[in-house]
Amino acid sequence: MNFFCLGINHRTAPLETREKLWFSEKEIQSVVPSLRQKQINDCVLVSTCNRTELYYTTREGSANGEPLWKRLAEHKQAVGAVREEHLYSIPSLNAVKHLFNVASGIDSMVLGDIQIVSQIRDAYAIARSLSATGAVTNRIFDTALRVAKRARTETEISEGAVSLSYAAAELSSKIFSDLSKRTALLIGSGETGKLTAKHLVGKNIGTLLLANRTRQHAEDLAALLRGRVVDFDRIAAELEAVDIVISSVDAPSYILSEQDLRRAMKLRGARPLFIIDIGVPRNIDPAANSIESVFLHNLDTLNFVIGKNLRRRASEVPKIRRIILGELIQFNRWHASLEANPTIEELRGRLEEIRRQEVEHHLRRFSPDEREEIEVLTKRIVNKILHTPTISLKNGSDTHQTLRDKISLLRHLFGLDRRNSG
């Protein structure tokens, strides 16, 4: 199979090199047609922040990778930055397997990160729109997308948060079912706090309040996240109305004491209050966790959640490998049949011709009823003769060379080539 993968990823190259070979959708649309002029039949370029990979088929058997990556580097004006050791070239069925690994998320930088699926889907769609894919490439990418779907639905590879901000948002959704009726308060403007607030906005939080010592910072963020600014000095008073607090302030002592929270909880009744303290040193008195219906968590909790989720994801990898193996076997069978089909059809035609000639030659010796039986009987013999070679050619367990040898031998023994040329 003349299918190859040429790529660069987070394991082979640092970020500053990867970003030089990152292609936007527009750039992919312009570079793919120029690559196809260089002995390339099919061509799909997948580019994300962690990898840029070119999947292609060649007219010849060799990978012919060097001119391709030079062309890619030239396009991005990164010829000096990308060196040969940054690149990998994977041939044949291993390239197909690699694509399946990538699509399923087990090759991602963060195990189970399946954002890559939409990027593969987009890259494939671009290639199709440019008529840069053939039957084999279509089959490979359709299967890769199916592998991704199966990985997502049949395993837990992408379940559970694996970033601090997402873990905080996930914890909140274990307490509240409808965030659109809830109010969150972001104190400070630390990066993780901001990301957590963004996740909460993404989860449709009802109201977002922002407090910062520098009011302008809070106002800038409020404009971005469609929140409302509250005075930093009034944080304790706001606790009566909010359900989620994310605190990420650089402060030498606690900004909310146990007493502040006890007072707030008296006013709130038993309404749960979920607090994420991301500050170092901590912003909220940890003793507040002893108050009924106060759920106070800090960085350690979030790291614990992430560690647990990553271990759970890792335990799903063998299941995905089984899915990939099954799909690879099916693909290989299909591919083998693709190459063997013309020969099988020719052989069937040759045997059928012999059968028909012999039956016609001897037909006069039989009665009309017997002739019908002779037809059925001889056809059955032909089918039985063809059965074993057909299975042998289509079983998909042969290497490419063995399959070619088998086809060549069969064609020679039955004189198929001689007949065609004659």
Next chain:
Amino acid sequence: MKLPIILCEIALPLLYFATIWVYARAFFSNIRPAERLSTPLLFATLLTHGFYIVMRTAELRHPPITSVFEIFSLMAFTVTLVYACIEWRLKIKSTGYFILILPFFFQLVSSIFIREVSEVPPILQSNLLGFHVSSALLGYAAITISAVYGFLYLMLYHEIKFSRFGVVYKRLPNLEMLERMSFTATLFGFIFLTIAIIAGIVWLPRITQEVSYTDPKLFGTFVIWLIYGAGLAAKRLRHWQGRRMMVLSVFGFATAMFSMTVINIFLSGFHKFY
């Protein structure tokens, strides 16, 4: 007794076992086919059980309340029915295992020990009594379910509060949803207990000239009704919610169990029939 009734008595514990097994597989191992199969199997079990109760009532010509084991079967049916209503309404399956384990044991004991009572006292053949008992059982089934949800809430509450993120954290719905499920069940329970008490008051003068409103079981049921009524009022008027309401739900259930067991066994009254 007719063959279908005997077959149902054998099949029902097996069906309940299969149902809780499927729910357990879906909960503990997150197996998708098990999750898909769980609801159809639950409804198949419920239909079979409904068919069994109708057949038994028609064949023996009295409601299935003449022995403790008939009551057990009815209890299994009502718990399953109330749970099925909640699952159907809230579309949450992950709590099924914790609820359905109860009807499985009720039905298992019933199927093993149930016998046809040779002489049914006329008092137990009354349809009004059947209605009274069925309502009471539906009420008790609902408060049992409410307590299970309350218990699950408290488990999840502790897992989140003390950062123990185990299978309960992973699979159970969130605290707010568990509270809603418990509240829905409590509401069901309160309505059916009210109906049972009214039906009992209508039925009581028909069976005895000396109506005793100091009967321990009557008193116990009234206390349970008051606890749940007070809980619902506190939620409505004082905005009680969260852990406090769940503790109340578990406490109400414990009182109900005390009423159904200790009072029923050790204190006699006109309410004791077998």
